Amino acid sequence: MDRSELESRISNDPSPVKAARELLKQRYNADAEAFRQGADVRALVHSRADTVDTVLRLTWNRYPFSSSPDIALIAVGGYGRGELHPHSDIDLLILTRNGIEDRWHDDLGAFITLLWDLRLDIGHSVRSIEESKAAAREDITILTNLLETRTIAGPDELRMELSEQVYSDNVSTDRDYFIAKREEQQQRHQKYGDTEYNLEPNVKGSPGALRDIQTIGWITKRHFGLQNIADLTRFSILTEEEHQILFQGETFLWQLRYGLQLLADRNENRLLFDHQRALAQMLGYKDEGKRLGVELMMQSYYRTVLALAELADVILQYYDEAILGSASEDAIQPINKRFQIRNYYIEAVNNQVFAYAPYAIMEIFVLMAQHPEIKGIRATTIRSLRAHRHLIDDAFRSDLAVTTLFMELLRTPHALDQTLSAMKKYSVLGRYLPEFGQIIGQMQHDLFHIYTVDAHTMRVIRNMVRLNGTEAQTEYPLASRLIHRLPKLETLYIAGIYHDVAKGRGGDHSELGAIDAEAFCKRHHLSERDTQLVSWLVENHLLMSMTAQRKDISDPDIIHGFARAVPSQAHLDYLYVLTVCDISATNPKLWNTWRASLLRQLYIEAKRALRRGTETPIDRQEWVRATQSEAREILHAQNMTDEQIDAIWDTVDEDYFLQDSTVDIAWQTAAIIRHGDNPDPLVLIRDTRGGPSEGYSQIIIYMKDRVALFAATTAVLEQLNLNIVDARISSSEGPYSISSYVVLDEKGQPLGTDPARKERTRKRLIEELDDPDDYPDIIHRRTPRQLKHFAFPTEVTFSNDTINQRTVMEVVTPDRPGLLARVGQVLLEHRVRLSNAKIATLGERVEDVFFVTDEHGEPIRDPAVCQALQQDLCKMLDDIQ
Numbered sequence: 036m037d038r039s040e041l042e043s044r045i046s047n048d049p050s051p052v053k054a055a056r057e058l059l060k061q062r063y064n065a066d067a068e069a070f071r072q073g074a075d076v077r078a079l080v081h082s083r084a085d086t087v088d089t090v091l092r093l094t095w096n097r098y099p100f101s102s103s104p105d106i107a108l109i110a111v112g113g114y115g116r117g118e119l120h121p122h123s124d125i126d127l128l129i130l131t132r133n134g135i136e137d138r139w140h141d142d143l144g145a146f147i148t149l150l151w152d153l154r155l156d157i158g159h160s161v162r163s164i165e166e167s168k169a170a171a172r173e174d175i176t177i178l179t180n181l182l183e184t185r186t187i188a189g190p191d192e193l194r195m196e197l198s199e200q201v202y203s204d205n206v207s208t209d210r211d212y213f214i215a216k217r218e219e220q221q222q223r224h225q226k227y228g229d230t231e232y233n234l235e236p237n238v239k240g241s242p243g244a245l246r247d248i249q250t251i252g253w254i255t256k257r258h259f260g261l262q263n264i265a266d267l268t269r270f271s272i273l274t275e276e277e278h279q280i281l282f283q284g285e286t287f288l289w290q291l292r293y294g295l296q297l298l299a300d301r302n303e304n305r306l307l308f309d310h311q312r313a314l315a316q317m318l319g320y321k322d323e324g325k326r327l328g329v330e331l332m333m334q335s336y337y338r339t340v341l342a343l344a345e346l347a348d349v350i351l352q353y354y355d356e357a358i359l360g361s362a363s364e365d366a367i368q369p370i371n372k373r374f375q376i377r378n379y380y381i382e383a384v385n386n387q388v389f390a391y392a393p394y395a396i397m398e399i400f401v402l403m404a405q406h407p408e409i410k411g412i413r414a415t416t417i418r419s420l421r422a423h424r425h426l427i428d429d430a431f432r433s434d435l436a437v438t439t440l441f442m443e444l445l446r447t448p449h450a451l452d453q454t455l456s457a458m459k460k461y462s463v464l465g466r467y468l469p470e471f472g473q474i475i476g477q478m479q480h481d482l483f484h485i486y487t488v489d490a491h492t493m494r495v496i497r498n499m500v501r502l503n504g505t506e507a508q509t510e511y512p513l514a515s516r517l518i519h520r521l522p523k524l525e526t527l528y529i530a531g532i533y534h535d536v537a538k539g540r541g542g543d544h545s546e547l548g549a550i551d552a553e554a555f556c557k558r559h560h561l562s563e564r565d566t567q568l569v570s571w572l573v574e575n576h577l578l579m580s581m582t583a584q585r586k587d588i589s590d591p592d593i594i595h596g597f598a599r600a601v602p603s604q605a606h607l608d609y610l611y612v613l614t615v616c617d618i619s620a621t622n623p624k625l626w627n628t629w630r631a632s633l634l635r636q637l638y639i640e641a642k643r644a645l646r647r648g649t650e651t652p653i654d655r656q657e658w659v660r661a662t663q664s665e666a667r668e669i670l671h672a673q674n675m676t677d678e679q680i681d682a683i684w685d686t687v688d689e690d691y692f693l694q695d696s697t698v699d700i701a702w703q704t705a706a707i708i709r710h711g712d713n714p715d716p717l718v719l720i721r722d723t724r725g726g727p728s729e730g731y732s733q734i735i736i737y738m739k740d741r742v743a744l745f746a747a748t749t750a751v752l753e754q755l756n757l758n759i760v761d762a763r764i765s766s767s768e769g770p771y772s773i774s775s776y777v778v779l780d781e782k783g784q785p786l787g788t789d790p791a792r793k794e795r796t797r798k799r800l801i802e803e804l805d806d807p808d809d810y811p812d813i814i815h816r817r818t819p820r821q822l823k824h825f826a827f828p829t830e831v832t833f834s835n836d837t838i839n840q841r842t843v844m845e846v847v848t849p850d851r852p853g854l855l856a857r858v859g860q861v862l863l864e865h866r867v868r869l870s871n872a873k874i875a876t877l878g879e880r881v882e883d884v885f886f887v888t889d890e891h892g893e894p895i896r897d898p899a900v901c902q903a904l905q906q907d908l909c910k911m912l913d914d915i916q
């Protein structure tokens with residue numbers, strides 16, 4: 036049926052629901068297809084509102100009350116603006132002059148029931164004009180909804196009378212409304228981490244998104260009584276350029292929201308991973324080289340909301356001055372010939388400062404750093420800055436006055452991350468450092484890098500600044516001590532700015548970034564020594580984290596090799612601080628007590644190696660003898676005999692004495708001796724001593740060696756929701772084996788914070804492992820939603836460690852429940868022995884390193900065995916659901 040026939044049926048049929056649904060469905064499908072074909076999203080948003088208007092109006096007019104001059108159907112909120120996305124809320128007000136008349140009750144109930152039957156997302160209220168005024172006076176949200184109204188059916192005079200009341204000071208003063216909406220926005224921004232850069236942003240509520248545009252509109256309407264933000268140009272509040280930024284930004288966000296709701300088939304405003312790829316494809320984004328189309332779409336989003344956030348600053352600051360500051364006299368504090376502070380905001384003394392002194396574009400940020408009382412840049416100066424930032428060209432970047440100012444900025448003790456963020460926000464930093472400008476809004480579509488590259492970089496700088504404060508002494512004890520020993524903090528900051536600056540270009544970003552960093556240092560007249568240090572830090576910024584997380588740092592040869600790559604103790608200090616700040620800024624879940632302990636151990640061992648001299652390799656046998664001697668002394672003090680000690684130590688290989696401290700070896704040996712011939716497994720659980728940021732729980736299992744012991748143990752630990760971050764299986768010549776697992780709880784903390792849980796874990800392991808027939812089936816937990824969208828085939832590679840006579844097996848695979856237990860099963864089937872494992876989960880990506888041998892304790896030298904093991908591992912892991 037065509038639209039006219041459907042409209043006729045809605046008006047006249049006894050049961051209009053079917054016809055109304057058909058009309059809504061027809062228009063929904065037609066608009067959806069038009070959107071996919073590239074139609075103007077604004078026209079489609081208004082088309083949806085028009086279609087719903089028609090259905091509601093025809094339905095309303097079926098009832099006798101529709102002819103009364105004392106009742107009307109009013110659209111409020113977003114619908115009141117005439118805007119409806121495919122599944123947006125439809126907010127309605129049934130407005131009466133003096134209240135509901137008795138004769139309307141039944142018909143109004145039938146009307147509302149019919150609306151529910153239409154399956155529209157209707158929100159409605161029934162109020163008189165006085166009741167609406169009272170509700171608006173009490174609730175800022177209701178007041179905001181009533182600022183945006185349209186009459187759908189009934190007399191428009193009722194709506195006009197209500198609007199006149201709502202816009203008056205009797206309901207809310209201009210000042211009170213502005214304060215309430217500003218506080219509401221601040222609370223919303225805090226909810227989203229006060230950043231535009233979220234992995235799955237909300238296109239409606241995130242900072243710089245649609246709600247910020249709407250907030251400007253609401254304040255504007257209340258202040259001026261305007262119905263359209265575009266009218267601000269008449270009051271010289273918005274320039275034409277700024278109006279275009281607002282208009283184009285809103286249009287882009289509407290496109291995202293419209294497509295998102297089509298894909299989700301519901302009122303969805305979050306750019307979830309479930310929809311990002313499909314949405315990018317729907318909007319025509321295509322892969323470009325190594326950059327995915329979805330990454331390009333998200334970069335457009337981040338850059339759009341960044342520009343909108345800058346503009347919102349200007350407009351809201353204008354209102355702050357116009358509404359809140361109009362009653363008081365300005366407090367002005369001169370700074371120099373070019374700048375002054377007005378009411379805690381820095382401003383240029385005239386709008387031509389940047390034209391006749393371009394270096395002032397950099398100077399204003401230096402002054403902000405030197406005057407912590409400054410809250411921000413005044414709106415007029417932001418505009419002048421925007422008008423003159425085209426002056427930032429190669430000549431500007433090479434100007435000695437400018438480079439000197441930037442280095443002064445880096446050397447000024449202050450919250451450098453906030454100043455750099457302001458420079459980024461006002462498009463100064465990305466112009467001054469074009470290489471940095473390329474990474475603004477650049478994301479990587481995974482669960483490991485949960486911030487864009489530029490947002491991550493700002494967090495790295497923030498972490499560096501925080502290390503100077505007292506709070507960091509608890510979270511980063513070693514780094515907070517080292518930061519005060521670094522001779523020049525500016526070299527650390529430069530390395531932080533440049534460490535990821537070459538991401539997305541192709542090639543090794545560390546090497547390319549080092550080239551950029553070197554050019555920066557030369558342009559800013561750093562000494563040759565400082566230039567080499569910065570360049571080395573950028574090129575090697577992953578060296579320490581990769582060594583700690585992917586290699587066996589209990590191996591003296593690994594320590595020696597790492598130390599040889601570090602030129603000096605100063606390089607090691609800088610690298611440690613940079614590594615800590617980098618890891619903890621990549622992903623909040625990535626920095627945990629285990630990684631902290633690994634880095635600290637690597638730093639301490641490398642420091643010893645540097646003092647000893649890297650030309651002299653460590654003698655493994657001497658290390659083992661020294662460890663045994665120290666541990667034996669501790670055990671003698673506990674009345675343990677050499678015979679008892681040797682009975683245990685003779686069954687383990689020398690690697691056992693490389694991996695733990697002498698205190699730990701003595702503790703384990705004493706416990707095993709006391710355990711005696713008890714047939715039950717011995718399970719020891721102990722938390723490391725040290726600072727809260729360097730703790731972890733170590734589980735030692737001593738029992739008769741069993742096939743599938745590793746698979747069963749890891750299955751039990753996963754059932755207990757413990758994260759395994761390290762595993763060592765000491766080879767044994769006797770019937771017993773010693774297994775060591777390092778675990779953390781779901782929050783990345785040791786079990787010592789929950790003693791009862793520690794005891795439950797110990798008892799559960801004993802119960803499950805005492806009889807091989809009782810080994811549980813591998814647990815099947817549901818794969819988390821986000822992980823399902825990052826599937827990729829498993830990669831398994833092999834290499835032989837000739838020094839330690841073992842094979843290194845690296846497994847890169849999507850994270851899945853039961854993964855380690857599956858690996859253990861496959862190793863068992865191929866009669867491969869596991870001696871050590873380094874577990875690293877990076878977002879959705881697992882990068883585990885297993886140190887294995889054949890059943891005779893030799894490296895796996897047969898390529899056919901490696902190939903068969905690789906095939907079975909890939910099949911097993913890729914089949915996990």
